[in-house]
Amino acid sequence: MSASIGILLVNLGSPDAATPDAVKRYLKEFLSDKRVVNLPAILWQPILHGIILRTRPAKVALKYQTIWRGEHHADGAPLKRITAEQAARLAAEMPHKVYWAMRYQSPSIESAIEQMHRDGIRHFVLLPMYPQYSTTTTLSVVDEVERSLKAYSGQNIKLTTITDYYAHPSYVKALAESVRSHWAKVGVPNWLAGDKLMVSFHGIPKVLVDKGDPYQRQCQATFDALIAELGIDQQQAHIVYQSRFGAQKWLEPYASPTLKALAQAGTKRIDILCPGFAADCLETLEEVQHELAEEFMSEGGQTYHYIPCLNEHTKHLEQVLTSVIDGVIGT
């Protein structure tokens, strides 16, 4: 039976190149997803096509260029490269075939599912690479997988979805260890002097939480579990939400003003990690590692350490993802 099980890892997706045209295609697909922007089309389409897709692609392409490997290379995006590596390394750890896809652009979920079906997979185990569930990310992936699986209806296909793993002990332990090994290299923060550990998550519009999205509660639970595991207290660490987009109110506290206020109040050193991302990407490598660092320094901060995501690290594959998957297929 186990021969017919296949694991599908899905992350968000990146443009196919770090060029304005490719970024435009990416943003068009991403921001037309009703799970991501849920405004009436008559309101949103003119804003998207008339403003955002005219101005944003050029700016965002420049940002992608700072993190891209090889100028026009399709595998230049860190998010895709790391996801491919995660799938390869997970396959070496499990008795099941492992596949990967991106929710937006390529490689598509539809093409991965076609391949899986050709390979004889009849039990699809879906792992959206989002530790915390959100309708904007996880549910959008589930929608797309279900849409693609319709082509095989009547064939006795089974789908098992891992909706979240925000408090899985192996995940919390791996995060804590990534922080501890970082401290072992650069030194423990001087808590008495006001140094802080910042835990930054991608934001979502607040209205979604008001409508029942469990994302904020799950981010808070990850944060609480992490600081408990590290044995530090609420004074030493802060949760923030980054990457606000558009005019709505998003989850607070916002990362940028919080970091600036800390610097102004005398905090000299910040160590920051992004546990909501299973792989480093534009939002972590460009926004958190660089933009936020500059903002903190410009207000008087002196030391800023970015702690990478769990990425393709051995622990992430051998301990976290394997045990999260085993938890649902019961091996």
Ligand SMILES: C=CC1=C(C)c2cc3[nH]c(cc4nc(cc5[nH]c(cc1n2)c(C)c5CCC(=O)O)C(CCC(=O)O)=C4C)c(C)c3C=C
């Ligand atoms: C309304 C807009 C957005 C919501 C809601 C949103 C939620 C959300 N996103 C991630 C993870 C990632 N987002 C990334 C990039 C990105 N996100 C948005 C907008 C929303 N995200 C945009 C417009 C972009 C593109 C860049 C830009 O134009 O600023 C990425 C990076 C992709 C990469 O190629 O590296 C990730 C990853 C989560 C986890 C989330 C909600 C929980």
Ligand SMILES: [Fe+2]
């Ligand atoms: Fe995003």
Ligand SMILES: [Fe+2]
């Ligand atoms: Fe961003």
